[in-house]
Amino acid sequence: MHVTFLGAVREVTGSMHLIxxxxxxxxxxxxxxxxxxxxxxxxxxxxxxxxxKITNIILSHAHIDHSGRIPMLTKKNFSGRVICSRAxxxxxxxxxxxxxxIQESDANYLNYKTVRSCLAEMKESKRxxxxxxxxxxxxxxKMKSNKNKLNTEEINRLLEKFRLTGIQPLYxxxxxxxxxxxxxxxxxxxxxxxxxxxxxxxxEAGHILGSAVSIxxxxxxxxxxxxxxxxxxxxxxxxxxxxxxxxxxxxxRDIDLMIMESTYGNRVHGPMKDLKPRLKTIITDAVDRQGAxxxxxxxxxxxxxxxxxxxxLYREKEVPCIPVxxxxxxxxxxxxxxxxxxxxxxxxxxxxxxEKGVNPFSFDQLHFTQSVEESIALNKEEKPHIVIAGxxxxxxxxxxxxxxxxIHNPKHTILIVGYMASxxxxxxxxxxxxxxxxxxxxxxxxxxxxxNKEYPLKARxxxxxxxxxxxxxxxxxxxxxxSNLRVKKIAVVHGEEDQSLSFSDFLSNEGYSAFVPKLRERxxx
Numbered sequence: 108m109h110v111t112f113l114g115a116v117r118e119v120t121g122s123m124h125l126i127x128x129x130x131x132x133x134x135x136x137x138x139x140x141x142x143x144x145x146x147x148x149x150x151x152x153x154x155x156x157x158x159x160k161i162t163n164i165i166l167s168h169a170h171i172d173h174s175g176r177i178p179m180l181t182k183k184n185f186s187g188r189v190i191c192s193r194a195x196x197x198x199x200x201x202x203x204x205x206x207x208x209i210q211e212s213d214a215n216y217l218n219y220k221t222v223r224s225c226l227a228e229m230k231e232s233k234r235x236x237x238x239x240x241x242x243x244x245x246x247x248x249k250m251k252s253n254k255n256k257l258n259t260e261e262i263n264r265l266l267e268k269f270r271l272t273g274i275q276p277l278y279x280x281x282x283x284x285x286x287x288x289x290x291x292x293x294x295x296x297x298x299x300x301x302x303x304x305x306x307x308x309x310x311e312a313g314h315i316l317g318s319a320v321s322i323x324x325x326x327x328x329x330x331x332x333x334x335x336x337x338x339x340x341x342x343x344x345x346x347x348x349x350x351x352x353x354x355x356x357x358x359x360r361d362i363d364l365m366i367m368e369s370t371y372g373n374r375v376h377g378p379m380k381d382l383k384p385r386l387k388t389i390i391t392d393a394v395d396r397q398g399a400x401x402x403x404x405x406x407x408x409x410x411x412x413x414x415x416x417x418x419x420l421y422r423e424k425e426v427p428c429i430p431v432x433x434x435x436x437x438x439x440x441x442x443x444x445x446x447x448x449x450x451x452x453x454x455x456x457x458x459x460x461x462e463k464g465v466n467p468f469s470f471d472q473l474h475f476t477q478s479v480e481e482s483i484a485l486n487k488e489e490k491p492h493i494v495i496a497g498x499x500x501x502x503x504x505x506x507x508x509x510x511x512x513x514i515h516n517p518k519h520t521i522l523i524v525g526y527m528a529s530x531x532x533x534x535x536x537x538x539x540x541x542x543x544x545x546x547x548x549x550x551x552x553x554x555x556x557x558x559n560k561e562y563p564l565k566a567r568x569x570x571x572x573x574x575x576x577x578x579x580x581x582x583x584x585x586x587x588x589x590s591n592l593r594v595k596k597i598a599v600v601h602g603e604e605d606q607s608l609s610f611s612d613f614l615s616n617e618g619y620s621a622f623v624p625k626l627r628e629r630x631x632x
Contacts, residue, residue: 540568
């Protein structure tokens with residue numbers, strides 16, 4: 108039996124690993140690469156597997172860097188099942204459709220820019236005579252059906268007319284809808300057949316709602332081989348969901364190979380108990396400055412945790428109860444998924460909210476922004492308020508518009524509450540902002556470019572570690588040591604190279620046999 112590491116190897120996104128046995132090919136995750144547009148697009152289009160040969164996919168959780176390329180497989184004749192927890196299956200109904208919408212929108216916009224650039228060149232060149240019958244400005248107007256919406260039919264016609272190479276989305280909304288028929292959700296601790304001689308059992312990973320540690324058991328050559336795939340491991344004592352599992356069934360305890368994440372393999376988060384006091388200070392200071400707090404947040408997990416803690420602070424009257432806006436239609440839908448799966452909540456959530464008849468994700472000051480018009484109006488709001496908006500790494504979505512209106516004003520706060528991958532706008536805001544704060548905000552502010560325009564970063568940038576959905580190096584070690592697993596070997600993945608290498612050394616010093624595979628490396632188990 109072999110394992111091939113195909114993604115999230117010495118980097119964070121694009122999670123994908125292949126288990127190959129004598130009778131099956133089982134894929135662990137099928138995630139999307141995120142980062143620089145051109146580099147990510149190139150990686151995402153190259154699957155490196157034959158979808159027809161994949162028996163089944165085991166999906167650790169719904170985040171797009173783990174699930175985002177599944178529609179690419181299903182549209183290329185993958186005929187197996189996507190096996191995951193019930194909450195993950197429910198969340199993917201929204202996340203994959205949203206991902207497809209982004210793919211289509213990005214492709215349409217890039218095609219619009221291609222045609223527009225071509226028209227500009229033709230106007231200035233000898234080819235301009237070809238445009239005599241058409242006014243260039245009229246053609247440009249036809250490429251938009253109204254002020255904001257692109258006329259994709261007209262754009263595609265012009266691409267063909269001028270023999271221009273257009274961009275195709277990775278997959279369409281229709282592709283994503285069709286992929287959902289392949290999903291099968293199962294409860295935790297239920298053994299499920301995933302191959303001719305392979306089964307899988309899910310355990311709580313504590314990362315986000317529905318996230319799972321997968322124990323894959325394979326019968327081959329008269330013996331059983333057990334593989335543990337951690338997916339992403341969460342923090343201990345985090346709000347809402349249960350802590351990472353520590354007690355596995357007896358028949359699952361002997362692990363021949365563990366494939367383990369290392370996102371924060373060389374870092375230590377602040378204590379969870381400091382989370383509420385720090386957020387209290389941040390909100391109070393922003394209100395004193397009469398400013399807004401802009402929080403880029405993932406729609407799934409981070410947004411709901413923020414709402415939970417803010418709700419607690421408001422109920423305890425610890426902070427001024429300013430309006431809170433969730434400016435993300437996707438986050439609104441995902442919050443509904445949280446409400447439908449109370450069976451995975453931790454004890455504290457049941458005691459503090461559910462048993463008192465209180466919805467943790469609903470309070471008087473909370474508003475879910477749906478329409479574009481509501482979002483635009485909110486951009487111009489001057490009174491103190493909190494906006495939670497996507498995308499989590501500031502690579503797209505409504506948060507960019509809030510930043511555009513607020514980033515240049517020192518009375519506002521940009522609150523970073525999660526991981527920002529390399530080469531994302533979120534990482535640039537974080538690093539530039541913290542450096543400017545460390546200098547005492549002296550000298551000229553950093554300049555950041557997005558929407559093809561430069562903006563001075565005068566807003567205050569604060570990083571709040573407690574909301575991270577990933578355990579730090581000590582919490583991941585705690586997961587290993589407190590569990591009753593007996594692990595022979597650990598492959599360290601899902602971390603930038605320095606984090607993975609450092610975590611591998613850290614584990615080795617703790618007595619574990621650990622290594623960091625290379626991309627496309629194939630090992631025998």
